[in-house]
Amino acid sequence: MRVIAVTNQKGGVGKTTTTINTAAALARLGKRVLAVDLDPQAHLTYSLGLMAHELRVSVADCLSRGLPLSEAASEQGPVTLVPATLGLAGLERDGAGGADREHLLARAMRDVRDFDFALIDCPPNLGLLTVNALAAAGELLIPMLPEFLSMQSLGMLPRTVGVVRERLNPGLGSLAVVLTRFQKSRKLHREVLSMTRAHFGERVCRCVIGENISLAEAPSFGQDIFRYKPDSAGARDYLCLAREILSRRAL
Numbered sequence: 001m002r003v004i005a006v007t008n009q010k011g012g013v014g015k016t017t018t019t020i021n022t023a024a025a026l027a028r029l030g031k032r033v034l035a036v037d038l039d040p041q042a043h044l045t046y047s048l049g050l051m052a053h054e055l056r057v058s059v060a061d062c063l064s065r066g067l068p069l070s071e072a073a074s075e076q077g078p079v080t081l082v083p084a085t086l087g088l089a090g091l092e093r094d095g096a097g098g099a100d101r102e103h104l105l106a107r108a109m110r111d112v113r114d115f116d117f118a119l120i121d122c123p124p125n126l127g128l129l130t131v132n133a134l135a136a137a138g139e140l141l142i143p144m145l146p147e148f149l150s151m152q153s154l155g156m157l158p159r160t161v162g163v164v165r166e167r168l169n170p171g172l173g174s175l176a177v178v179l180t181r182f183q184k185s186r187k188l189h190r191e192v193l194s195m196t197r198a199h200f201g202e203r204v205c206r207c208v209i210g211e212n213i214s215l216a217e218a219p220s221f222g223q224d225i226f227r228y229k230p231d232s233a234g235a236r237d238y239l240c241l242a243r244e245i246l247s248r249r250a251l
């Protein structure tokens with residue numbers, strides 16, 4: 001199973017949109033995909049059409065009570081979802097788990113081996129939940145807006161990965177950056193893309209996710225882009241990304 005954490009400590013860069021639609025695209029390509037919502041905002045959960053009051057068990061229960069993720073998982077369309085609730089914020093705040101608090105997710109994932117991929121949607125910070133995702137992941141997918149400061153803040157990333165590898169997870173492999181909300185007509189976007197490629201080289205995905213209103217609309221229908229608008233540019237872009245992830249073997 002390839003475990004991919006979709007992460008960027010910056011908010012609103014397309015982490016959740018990328019998690020849901022890459023997961024759905026991989027499922028369309030015949031892969032068995034688990035999507036884990038590790039953000040107390042629970043946007044991934046809502047985007048897949050699940051409401052908080054419908055949840056019996058959430059990822060927060062698994063982490064705080066040591067339950068396997070399978071206890072919380074349910075099929076939501078083409079992917080299997082481990083949902084989140086606001087309760088996850090308490091876990092971050094109270095620091096459950098004592099000495100082993102960074103490995104709660106890795107431990108809860110031990111029993112989920114029936115999948116080809118697990119995608120983890122991270123919150124927009126470098127707190128305990130994100131650290132748990134980094135400790136459980138084999139690869140990182142970093143959505144990034146095509147803006148100058150976004151590129152600047154990625155400069156720290158290789159170092160962070162180095163520290164995580166050394167202290168928490170020697171199995172953490174490579175990372176890939178994917179540009180989101182890209183507009184070809186904007187000179188700034190084209191410049192940031194070429195600068196990002198110059199700096200990160202092969203680690204920048206060839207596929208770029210363009211600005212597409214259908215991607216923003218789909219969550220309000222509780223649908224991924226392939227159910228909502230299969231012919232949209234957004235569907236095409238995320239299928240491109242999923243194929244690239246498959247062809248790279250590791251990001």
Ligand SMILES: Nc1ncnc2c1ncn2[C@@H]1O[C@H](COP(=O)(O)OP(=O)(O)OP(=O)(O)O)[C@@H](O)[C@H]1O
Pocket residue numbers: 010011012013014015016017018039041043122123124180181182209210211212213215216217
């Ligand atoms: N390619 C796109 N085209 C148009 N809108 C997009 C695109 N990608 C994301 N959006 C919209 O941008 C907003 C932020 O996206 P998203 O929620 O995926 O970011 P995020 O990084 O998960 O945010 P947070 O840090 O709060 O978790 C959302 O309203 C989403 O619908």
Ligand SMILES: [Mg+2]
Pocket residue numbers: 015016017039043121122
């Ligand atoms: Mg999000």
